[in-house]
Amino acid sequence: MVESKKILFVCVENAGRSQMAEGLLRKFAPQFxxxxxxxxxxxxxxxxxxxxxxxxxxxxxxxKPKELTNEMIAQSITVNMGCMDKKSYPALFVDDVIDWNISDPKDKDIEELRKIRDQIKNEVLNLITKLDDQ
Structure with missing residues (x-):
């Protein structure tokens, strides 16, 4: 039996971007x-x-927001949502992090949140294509 690929979406607060990406990947690629x-x-x-x-x-x-662990990073393909706080983001030191550079949704109005959501959706769909080709 083939083990499914593990995908980890990371940002500092785990309350916006990474949660959207998680929900989108669950919907569009439940095989992961x-x-x-x-x-x-x-x-x-x-x-x-x-x-x-x-x-x-x-x-x-x-x-629910979850705390990042070294085990999560070690077992997963890691996607940095755009957080660049080196003190708070140890995954920046992992060699193969995918970086999407997406704006922080905190304190954004609904229109800006929709743009961020749509950008994440496009990135997720592109990621699915790349992973399916591997």
Missing amino acids: DVISAGTKPKSQLIPNVIDVMKEIGIDITEQ
Whole structure:
């Protein structure tokens, strides 16, 4: 039996971008094992992030911010959502991190959140294509 590829989406607070990416990958590529995490996770997701995901039929209300572990990094293909805080983001020191450089959704209005969501969706769909070709 072939083990599914593990994908890890990382940002500092694990309350927005990485959670959107996790929800999108679960929907479009359930064959992959996906998780998101952060180095300083918040206690809950950004409410408007949940709302913009519901607009495209993805419910992430059950997802919770999680703390990033070295084990997660070691076992996964790691995607940095755009966090560049070297003190808070140890995965920057991993050789094969994919970096998407996506804006932080914190304190953004709903229109900006939609743009961020759509950018993440495009990145996720491109990632799926690349992973399926491997």
